[in-house]
Amino acid sequence: MSARVRRWAATSALVVGIGLAAAPAAFQMFSRAPLGGTMIDDFRPYMRTAKIDSFRAHMDEIDAAATEATDLRTTMIADGALTAEDYDAKYGGVNTLTADWATIDADMGDLLDRMDTNMGNYAAVAALPPFPMFPWFFVLPGVMVAAVAASVLWSLRQGTPHRRRLWALAALGVALIAAPAVFQMFTRAPKGADMIDSFRPMMTRERVQDVQRYFITLGGAEGQLRVGLLPAYEAAGGDAADYPAIAAWSAEWPTIVGEFNPMIATMSDNVDNFQAVDALPPFGLFPWFFVLPGALVGGAAMLALRQTDPPTQPNEKETS
Amino acid sequence: MKASRPTTRLLVATVGALSLFGAACSDDDTTTTTAAPTTEAAGDPTTTVADVETTMAETTVPATDPMVMYEGDLVGLFSIDAGACADGAVTGSYFQMVMPGGTAEAGPFIGNADSACADTNYSLLAAGADGGLMTGAAQAAPDPAFDATGNGLADSIVAPVTFFAVAFAAATDPNEAMPMVSAADGVLTGDLSAFTAYYGTGIFNQGAPKPDGSGAAPTGTIDPETGVYTLEWTSLIVGGSFDGFTGVWHLEGTFAPNG
Structure with a gap:
């Protein structure tokens, strides 16, 4: 009876070990986890308060300029410098900005909010061991558990001592249970899950293309204001100084391009990476992928040990 | 009346001299014809000149086809x-x-x-x-x-x-x-x-x-x-x-x- 229990326990541990080792392949972790690591690295420059604040300041500048652009149209038409039809024909880019600005502002604001509110979550995920190592956290303990369990089964078949091997199996089980706590996975993994959930609406090809269009709208409008509209306003007797926000936007625009351009690139280049990470099992479950197999292996080992007579001699005299 | 031997020799010498003179004049004409294309083909004298010379010899008019330089x-x-x-x-x-x-x-x-x-x-x-x-x-x-x-x-x-x-x-x-x-x-x-x-x-x-x-x-x-x-x-x-x-x-x- 006790031998059957020990054999059952070792077989269970063997199955758990093989399952643990095979899990990364089943979940395509070897290909997906490094992509997640790339995404974490790429977003690092933007997941900082100073950077988000800088983007928000730029959005405020553009908001003020868009408001002035609306006023400028009204003024120029009222002054008779241009008819409404002429204005709209000549400065369609500015019209697009003033018409779309509320949408652009809300959408870009949403992106910045998502990045801002996830800074803590990002930091927690970034503090995890490197993503490319994730699969090996399953493979290595899985192989060790399977190997020790197999050796126990072999010993049972050969009738040789195996008590130490059962203790080793129990130790591996305890290590698996302890690993998530050691790596603070219980706190960090749910934060990763929150970040994934929060980023999901913004890390899509459609959303990235929206942002690209916003950039074109902004660039086109800024250029028309700077090159066409304000000079026309001055030619009609106006003073460009009446619209300081437009001038400020134009002065700042090259800097804005230099900051937004790489951020859009980061979003664009990481859509696929994000989707790979999103296809992994939920981050919140990751600690339990260690705890549960660990409990099974440890419990099976302890059960087998209870069915195994302790050594009769102090110097290693195991029973089978 | 038969010509004397010295007279015969003089006639043969005169005919030979005239033949040589005619041949010399003929060579001068050919040289004049090929000189022009050599100058025109100065852009690529290694390969294009030969073609032009051939064309000129056959048609005896200056080349009018475009000269292919960029190929x-x-x-x-x-x-x-x-x-x-x-x-x-x-x-x-x-x-x-x-x-x-x-x-x-x-x-x-x-x-x-x-x-x-x-x-x-x-x-x-x-x-x-x-x-x-x-x-x-x-x-x-x-x-x-x-x-x-x-x-x-x-x-x-x-x-x-x-x-x-x-x-x-x-x-x-x-x-x-x-x-x-x-x-x-x-x-x-x-x-x-x-x-x-x-x-x-x-x-x-x-x-x-x-x-x-x-x-x-x-x-x-x-x-x-x-x-x-x-x-x-x-x-x-x-x-x-x-x-x-x-x-x-x-x-x-x-x-x-x-x-």
Whole structure:
């Protein structure tokens, strides 16, 4: 009876070990986890308060300029410098900005909010061991558990001592249970899950293309204001100084391009990476992928040990 | 009456002398005919002169067929004629940016308010410090490739062009295939996969074909005698902030071989 229990326990541990080792392949972790690591690295420059604040300041500048652009149209038409039809024909880019600005502002604001509110979550995920190592956290303990369990089964078949091997199996089980706590996975993994959930609406090809269009709208409008509209306003007797926000936007625009351009690139280049990470099992479950197999292996080992007579001699005299 | 032996000898000598004189006059005529094409063919005396001599000998009129000078691999400088806009027409070299889903023929294009053209879909190009695009040699971007505000600094091929208030620049990436253009019967094609644009701290391959071999090769024409050419290509931007956009490049100028 006790031998059957020990054999059952070792077989269970063997199955758990093989399952643990095979899990990364089943979940395509070897290909997906490094992509997640790339995404974490790429977003690092933007997941900082100073950077988000800088983007928000730029959005405020553009908001003020868009408001002035609306006023400028009204003024120029009222002054008779241009008819409404002429204005709209000549400065369609500015019209697009003033018409779309509320949408652009809300959408870009949403992106910045998502990045801002996830800074803590990002930091927690970034503090995890490197993503490319994730699969090996399953493979290595899985192989060790399977190997020790197999050796126990072999010993049972050969009738040789195996008590130490059962203790080793129990130790591996305890290590698996302890690993998530050691790596603070219980706190960090749910934060990763929150970040994934929060980023999901913004890390899509459609959303990235929206942002690209916003950039074109902004660039086109800024250029028309700077090159066409304000000079026309001055030619009609106006003073460009009446619209300081437009001038400020134009002065700042090259800097804005230099900051937004790489951020859009980061979003664009990481859509696929994000989707790979999103296809992994939920981050919140990751600690339990260690705890549960660990409990099974440890419990099976302890059960087998209870069915195994302790050594009769102090110097290693195991029973089978 | 029979001629005496000395008289016979004198007659034979006179006839022989006249024959030699006639032959000498005939040789002089031939030399005059071949001298002219030798001078006309001075541009390529090694191979073209023989052909012209043959033609002249057969037809005895000066050659009228164009002299094919620019054929095969063209290694040298494709000088760039500056783009210009006059009366609504765009001439010379220019760049256009096609929105995702658009085409080089129909757009939609991104209007560049900084363009010198009324039709802001065209951004005009002017020759850079090297005078144009070199084949058989890389024209790498400087390091750093950008100034503090993201303006591209490469200026060998074309002068940096302001686009949305920020200058984009072009270079050929020395890590990619060496730029090469070849001509066949006045039609150009080649490998410009190394062609790269620099804008707003972003680096965008604008090669044709792309470095992975996808996309079309550049196309164009060249006057085999003068080297006057047009060369154009489109290049899809893959990755980065302009992912999905397409650059359209149109170069005009004159090719000059190395040496």
